[in-house]
Amino acid sequence: xxxxxxxxxxxxHFDANGDGKISASELQRCVESIGRGxxxxxxxxxxxxxxxxxxxxxxxxxxxxxxxxxFGVGExxxxxxxxxxxxxYEMEGSGCITPKSxxxxxxxxxxxxxxxxCSLMIHHFDLDGDGELNFDEFKVMMSC
Numbered sequence: 001x002x003x004x005x006x007x008x009x010x011x012x013h014f015d016a017n018g019d020g021k022i023s024a025s026e027l028q029r030c031v032e033s034i035g036r037g038x039x040x041x042x043x044x045x046x047x048x049x050x051x052x053x054x055x056x057x058x059x060x061x062x063x064x065x066x067x068x069x070x071f072g073v074g075e076x077x078x079x080x081x082x083x084x085x086x087x088x089y090e091m092e093g094s095g096c097i098t099p100k101s102x103x104x105x106x107x108x109x110x111x112x113x114x115x116x117x118c119s120l121m122i123h124h125f126d127l128d129g130d131g132e133l134n135f136d137e138f139k140v141m142m143s144c
Contacts, residue, residue: 014029022065082142095134096133
């Protein structure tokens with residue numbers, strides 16, 4: 001079985017309702033079943049889906065799933081993609097993601113969240129406790 005077939009098999013396994021997409025809750029169960037260092041909260045799964053979702057429907061298609069699985073492949077390309085993604089979410093030139101900038105970007109993606117919800121999402125990965133995500137904290141979040 002080649003890599004593509006393995007990915008498709010895994011995708012179909014985690015696509016619990018068989019709709020051809022993986023939701024945040026299905027992603028959460030996927031990560032928990034793999035056991036890669038613990039649990040993934042639903043809020044964190046929702047953030048991951050928003051960041052990876054290529055068509056903006058709030059779900060991961062097979063191609064998005066492959067991107068997620070292959071996150072460990074092509075380090076330089078990944079680093080560049082991660083920097084580009086970070087720039088989408090940060091406040092213009094501030095070097096950090098604030099609850100306000102996260103809310104703005106999620107709104108652009110069709111996800112309506114309150115500032116409080118965005119603060120809570122950020123809090124999970126805010127290692128220095130300043131209420132914002134710098135790039136290093138963002139990398140930690142994306143590696144979960």
